[in-house]
Amino acid sequence: MTQNIYDNxxxxxxxxxxxxxxxxxxxxxxxPALQALLPDLRGRRVLDLGCGFGWFCRWARExxxxxxxxxxxxxxxxxxxRATTADATILYVRADLEGLALRVASFDVVYSxxxxxxxxxxxxxxAEVCQTLVPGGSLVFSVEHPIMTAPxxxxxxxxxxGRKVWPISGYLDEGPRSTDWLTKGVVKQHxxxxxxxxxxxxxxxxxxxxxxxxxxxxxxxxxxxxxxEHERPPFLLLAARR
Amino acid sequence: MTQNIYDNxxxxxxxxxxxxxxxxxxxxxxxPALQALLPDLRGRRVLDLGCGFGWFCRWARExxxxxxxxxxxxxxxxxxxRATTADATILYVRADLEGLALRVASFDVVYSxxxxxxxxxxxxxxAEVCQTLVPGGSLVFSVEHPIMTAPxxxxxxxxxxGRKVWPISGYLDEGPRSTDWLTKGVVKQHxxxxxxxxxxxxxxxxxxxxxxxxxxxxxxxxxxxxxxEHERPPFLLLAARR
Numbered sequence: 049m050t051q052n053i054y055d056n057x058x059x060x061x062x063x064x065x066x067x068x069x070x071x072x073x074x075x076x077x078x079x080p081a082l083q084a085l086l087p088d089l090r091g092r093r094v095l096d097l098g099c100g101f102g103w104f105c106r107w108a109r110e111x112x113x114x115x116x117x118x119x120x121x122x123x124x125x126x127x128x129x130r131a132t133t134a135d136a137t138i139l140y141v142r143a144d145l146e147g148l149a150l151r152v153a154s155f156d157v158v159y160s161x162x163x164x165x166x167x168x169x170x171x172x173x174x175a176e177v178c179q180t181l182v183p184g185g186s187l188v189f190s191v192e193h194p195i196m197t198a199p200x201x202x203x204x205x206x207x208x209x210g211r212k213v214w215p216i217s218g219y220l221d222e223g224p225r226s227t228d229w230l231t232k233g234v235v236k237q238h239x240x241x242x243x244x245x246x247x248x249x250x251x252x253x254x255x256x257x258x259x260x261x262x263x264x265x266x267x268x269x270x271x272x273x274x275x276x277e278h279e280r281p282p283f284l285l286l287a288a289r290r
Numbered sequence: 291m292t293q294n295i296y297d298n299x300x301x302x303x304x305x306x307x308x309x310x311x312x313x314x315x316x317x318x319x320x321x322p323a324l325q326a327l328l329p330d331l332r333g334r335r336v337l338d339l340g341c342g343f344g345w346f347c348r349w350a351r352e353x354x355x356x357x358x359x360x361x362x363x364x365x366x367x368x369x370x371x372r373a374t375t376a377d378a379t380i381l382y383v384r385a386d387l388e389g390l391a392l393r394v395a396s397f398d399v400v401y402s403x404x405x406x407x408x409x410x411x412x413x414x415x416x417a418e419v420c421q422t423l424v425p426g427g428s429l430v431f432s433v434e435h436p437i438m439t440a441p442x443x444x445x446x447x448x449x450x451x452g453r454k455v456w457p458i459s460g461y462l463d464e465g466p467r468s469t470d471w472l473t474k475g476v477v478k479q480h481x482x483x484x485x486x487x488x489x490x491x492x493x494x495x496x497x498x499x500x501x502x503x504x505x506x507x508x509x510x511x512x513x514x515x516x517x518x519e520h521e522r523p524p525f526l527l528l529a530a531r532r
Binding site: 195198199200201205207208209211212213214215216217218219220221240241242245246249254255256257258259260262278279280281 | 437440441442443447449450451453454455456457458459460461462463482483484487488491496497498499500501502504520521522523
């Protein structure tokens, strides 16, 4: 089973204070790029893997999705999702994405934001996603960028000229990385960018677009602390079609 | 016009001493991975962009390609290619890949090894490649990995634990990088991995496979100095179908 870090009290408290938890989708700087990868949701059946507080599920319904399901392993997150969702047609389901079984040909769009880098058996989960999508259906997801997850000791450093640099090591060593973020010992799975793409291709997905996300000049003006993220992309966004 | 660094005396002398120049394809550690991306060449028309000394052109003919053309901008390299090629059916053409025009639907396979990171207008060249390939034709190429080309001052460093690290900066700043390799001021074009992939998708190619190349355990045993390349991939290999 994947580590259920979101139900850790310290992690949950810290996570709840992040802009993306307080402000929702608009608090996530990569959201405009992720949104741009989504098809028109009107009349679509939409599944969110790792739905958290339900921000995306509610947005999908507002955009005209006819059926929306959100799956998450965290009781704490689902409790808040349910408490803040007035729309009774959104279905929140508690399940571990590791070992998840999904109904055949039941969704038009599968979405996931910053959840899949926790999954150990990603090929198994993506195979489930593939068969739960209708032919022509869309998969859109984000993960931490492999440049972020590669180092055993991630963090900024400075080069000889004093410029901020992000030291990489172990990029080709795929597997778990334990880091301290909001609490101690958060375990993520490092995979190369090639592995993410080749998994999709092997399952028969057609790749549509890749985004190595960094802040726009406008975003840096509005939030100067985002400037570092331009030196190395923090997020990888992928769009594929079944 | 792209910098013609291969006709620089110092660069050419240094390049001529590299294992890949002396031993040919087998001297390049990424060759087995690149070869694995190629279709069966028997009966195919094959184009090599940046053919250098002609090693691949001769190999393609030996593998049964019926027509082989190699294009390069370097007079020195083409002179040696011609001098070491007995097979009169291989056509070597001197041309700058920047601004190249290719005949419509004339090739089954287009190949390029470590040449396209010198090209300023890559979209224009890949559009030419797309239209010179027959439908279903294959494009297989390698470039320096974006992790390699990103830093303004590329080179190894060490982290706090003494582990070798490759510091990244400027990953999202695409454009020229001037580095000293074999001679001073070698200019390469840095592009993100996403840009390489999205260029292909935008032109209508279907992506087949991505390799972020690093040495195998067996290769490291045979050549221990390759071990560092496992920390961050030196080469990016892409296979696509028109």
